[in-house]
Amino acid sequence: MDVEQNKALVLEFYRLMNARQYEEMWKLFASDAKWGGGRASTDDFADIDRMKAIMVDPMPIFVEGGIGFTVHALTAEGDRVAAEVESYAPLVNGKVYNNHYHMLFEIRDGRIAIVKEYADTAHGREVFGDLDLG
Numbered sequence: 001m002d003v004e005q006n007k008a009l010v011l012e013f014y015r016l017m018n019a020r021q022y023e024e025m026w027k028l029f030a031s032d033a034k035w036g037g038g039r040a041s042t043d044d045f046a047d048i049d050r051m052k053a054i055m056v057d058p059m060p061i062f063v064e065g066g067i068g069f070t071v072h073a074l075t076a077e078g079d080r081v082a083a084e085v086e087s088y089a090p091l092v093n094g095k096v097y098n099n100h101y102h103m104l105f106e107i108r109d110g111r112i113a114i115v116k117e118y119a120d121t122a123h124g125r126e127v128f129g130d131l132d133l134g
Helices: 003-018 022-026 048-055 121-128
Strands: 029-036 068-077 080-090 100-108 111-119
Touching: 003 022, 003 068, 003 080, 003 100, 003 111, 022 048, 029 048, 111 121
Parallel strands: 029 111
Antiparallel strands: 068 080, 080 100, 100 111
8 A cells, every 4th residue: 555545544544433433443453453552562562352342432431422533634654654633522520531642553454553652641640530441
């Protein structure tokens, strides 16, 4: 795939996630895909089965409709796509989770193989406290 196809794949991921079309969304991933916080080694990243268990609006703290994502910018080179993304989710306690992310997607054979997620962890602690997110 070329860089434009890779960028389109990442945009499709967010479109499907926002539309809550999770079954179709997970088909965009390689069977051995990994997701993590950007550490140098992917050995301790979550596998896709683990991500499926925690990523589908897992917390009852979200109001109906769950979390939504806006992609503000994409930059791509080779098999890597960097995405600047913003989340928005009103919570049942009146707070709002509105984080900003840098996501690095690595594409292999037309599928998402690795996701490295960088976010404002201080904002997450401020909004969620010590909530165990799984």
